[in-house]
Amino acid sequence: MISKIHQKLISNLKQNAQRLLLITSIGLTLASCNSNSAEKKSEQKNNAVTAVPDTTKAEVKPADAKTILARREVPVLCYHQIxxxxxxxxxxxxxxxxxxxxxxxxxxxxxxxxxxTVLPAQLYNYLVYGTKLPEKPIMITFDDTDMDQFTVGNSTLKKYGFKGVYFIMTVSIGRKGRISYMTKENIKQLADEGNTIASHTYDHKNFAQFTEEDWETQIDEPTKKLEEIIGKKVEYFAYPYGVFKAANLHKLKEHGFKAAFILSTARDENYPLYTIRRIIDPGRYSAKNLYYSINKSFNKTKS
Structure with a gap:
């Protein structure tokens, strides 16, 4: 009798143990499923938060002339002989x-x-597309290819991590005399170091006096020569004497230029990209005078 009871008890214990094992297994399976589900949801949530939308394909509409004119002007300095x-x-x-x-x-x-310091490509993107510029942007430009712009100008800018824009008059490249001019090697080095090489005509002819032939000799041929020297596109131009002719501004775009620089006269309302203002830093100025002149000349427009 005791044996039968004992056997029945053992049988019940085995059945209970099997049920407990089954319940535990089911519980673990459910917990695992819930855990995986939670992990997937968490992963999806994290991906949703950290994913960066692909804006590289988005088309940004270029600003019109009125919008460009309304943007705050960036100070641009002009130097010749140092x-x-x-x-x-x-x-x-x-x-x-x-x-x-x-x-x-x-x-x-x-x-x-x-x-x-900023370069013309940065200024162009700011004016046309509203791209953000660094705090207190300024552009430093040099006209006419003088050697001192390389020996003094470039070496000084490099000391402070600055970059410059060099408007090259191609007739003078490599010439020596009372004034020495930069060589092809100097110009190539400037470009390789991250500066911008731009056009300043062949021999400094007044833009307002251009004939039809001058578009080849003063514009296209110098552009081609500079591009051969630096191995990069030349897309920016500075007017000799800072003088422009409104009726011819559209032709600069046709000849491959994205922007052009005048001096301190008023910008053209229809072609503000081709009449970007600069001021000369005269040798008689103190550093304090220059600071005052920058803030007086370039704080007239909206941000």
Whole structure:
């Protein structure tokens, strides 16, 4: 009797153990499923949060002339000769001459004041597409290809991590005399170091006096020559003497230029990209004078 009861008890215990094992197994399976489901949901949520939308294919509509004119102007400085003035220099030439010491003082002031140099491509994207620029942007440009722009200008800019724009007059490349000019190797080095090489005609002919033939000799041929030297596109232009002719501005776009630079005269309302203002930094200015001039000249438009 005891044996039968004992056997029945053992049988019940086995059945209960099997049921418990089955329940535990089901529980673990459900827990695993819930865990996997939670992990998938979490992964999906994280992906939704961290995924960066692909905007590279999005088309941004270029700004019209009115919008470009309304954007806050970026200060653009213009330099010609960086040397000590001579007694034989005319009074007019004095505006285009700045001593090496003063140039270095002025660039140091810009760096100490928190300015960051930008290049024409950055300025173009800002004006046309509203692309953000660094804080306190400024552009430093050099006209006419003088050697001192390479030896003094470029070396000084590099000291502060600045980049410049060099508007090259191709007739002068490699010439030596009272004034020495940059060589092809100098120009190539400037481009390789991240500076912008741009056009300033063949021999500084006044843009307002262009004939039909000049579009080849003063524009197309210099562009081709510069592109052969630097191995990059040349897409920006500066007018000799800062003088432009409104009726011919559309032709610059037809000849491959994205923007062009004048001096301190008013911009053209129909072609603001081809009349971007610059100011000359005269050798008679102190660093304080330059700072004042920048803020006075380029704080007239909206942000």
């Amino acid at each position: 040397r000590n003035a001579l007694a034989s220099d005319s009074k007019r030439a004095g505006d285009d001459i700045i001593s090496p010491d003063k140039f270095k003082q002025h660039v140091k002031m810009l760096a100490d004041s928190g300015y960051h």
